[in-house]
Amino acid sequence: MQPSPSKNLLQISDLSKVFTIRRGLSSIKFQAVDHASLTIQAEKPEIFTLAGESGSGKTTLARMVLGLQDPSDGHIYYKGVDITGISRKQRRDWFMREVQPIFQDPFATFSPLKKVDTYLFETAKHYGAKSSDRGRNLVDQTLTSVGLSLREVAGRYPNELSGGQIQRISVARALLTAPSLLVADEPVSMVDASLRMSIVNLFKTLKEERNLSVLYITHDLATAYYLADRIAVMLRGWIVESGPVERVLGNPLHPYTQLLKGSIPLADPDRRWDEKADLAPMDIEEYTRAGCRFADRCPHVMDICRRQVPPDYEVEGRTVKCFLYDPAGAGVPVPSQAALDSGAIHHA
Ligand SMILES: Nc1ncnc2c1ncn2[C@@H]1O[C@H](COP(=O)(O)OP(=O)(O)OP(=O)(O)O)[C@@H](O)[C@H]1O
Numbered sequence: 001m002q003p004s005p006s007k008n009l010l011q012i013s014d015l016s017k018v019f020t021i022r023r024g025l026s027s028i029k030f031q032a033v034d035h036a037s038l039t040i041q042a043e044k045p046e047i048f049t050l051a052g053e054s055g056s057g058k059t060t061l062a063r064m065v066l067g068l069q070d071p072s073d074g075h076i077y078y079k080g081v082d083i084t085g086i087s088r089k090q091r092r093d094w095f096m097r098e099v100q101p102i103f104q105d106p107f108a109t110f111s112p113l114k115k116v117d118t119y120l121f122e123t124a125k126h127y128g129a130k131s132s133d134r135g136r137n138l139v140d141q142t143l144t145s146v147g148l149s150l151r152e153v154a155g156r157y158p159n160e161l162s163g164g165q166i167q168r169i170s171v172a173r174a175l176l177t178a179p180s181l182l183v184a185d186e187p188v189s190m191v192d193a194s195l196r197m198s199i200v201n202l203f204k205t206l207k208e209e210r211n212l213s214v215l216y217i218t219h220d221l222a223t224a225y226y227l228a229d230r231i232a233v234m235l236r237g238w239i240v241e242s243g244p245v246e247r248v249l250g251n252p253l254h255p256y257t258q259l260l261k262g263s264i265p266l267a268d269p270d271r272r273w274d275e276k277a278d279l280a281p282m283d284i285e286e287y288t289r290a291g292c293r294f295a296d297r298c299p300h301v302m303d304i305c306r307r308q309v310p311p312d313y314e315v316e317g318r319t320v321k322c323f324l325y326d327p328a329g330a331g332v333p334v335p336s337q338a339a340l341d342s343g344a345i346h347h348a
């Protein structure tokens, strides 16, 4: 049963995006996001991570949430309102101040020819700081909350600041609208490794001190494990496993999550999983084939996996899209707990 949208901060229901790509003389349609559902709760702030290999649909999903791309199908509810159907005015005056993006490349957010504090003053003014004194105070306070100060930043151009500083400034700019949700797409991947954890910690602090929820997109499972409350793992447009992060990453059930986790020790936040993982490049066949999109790479593949799309099963406090967990057996033997424990079904 679908939860009531008004009980959640964000609820994505059966969201899909179809793209058409050219292959030689013909064109192929594929579902870059395929009936994805997730919720970010409203009662208390949470960090929800979207993880998965390159090309799995994370950015496409985030862009639909931000209204930068129209869904082909499905719904996105924010505070109970279906934002796929709101007016431009409502989007601009309400939604865009409540939900703020943080992009991967902080330098792309700021023009090299414009002083960064100008952006902050403009945003403060636009969102209600009437006098320039109030604007200054608000900008200074907000910069302090991201570990900077107006004194450090005033009059400087983007190229005079480090990647870590400029990403903090883009977070500060987002905070000036007093949002309830940040959508952060790989926000630390272009930041110098030595500064990465300090930005990651900033998201944690903002959650605790400002009641901010974050949809946090990353390749990096170690950071996800450290930062997130819940996680959804994407594979070729599907969410294949989702639930509390300590369950999903502590004891992954989907063979794909096991593959991902097996590629990186969670205890080492400086390592990125994609440096080592044996992951497949973009393969359009995996999107368009019958049955499970992981079948050709799965060490536990069964007959049914090549014929039918696996449904979502509720198992051990998370949702898993895999026939291995069909309680009725789905016409094939289901591994017993003993088989799982013995390592016949490998838990990374
Ligand atoms: N405008 C577009 N037209 C056609 N295909 C697209 C378009 N945008 C994205 N895609 C394809 O959709 C799939 C999902 O892309 P997306 O950028 O959402 O993946 P991602 O999970 O964010 O990857 P990464 O980790 O590399 O950022 C990819 O195969 C990508 O090539």
Ligand SMILES: [Mg+2]
Pocket (backbone or CB within 6 Å): 058, 059, 060, 185
């Ligand atoms: Mg992306």
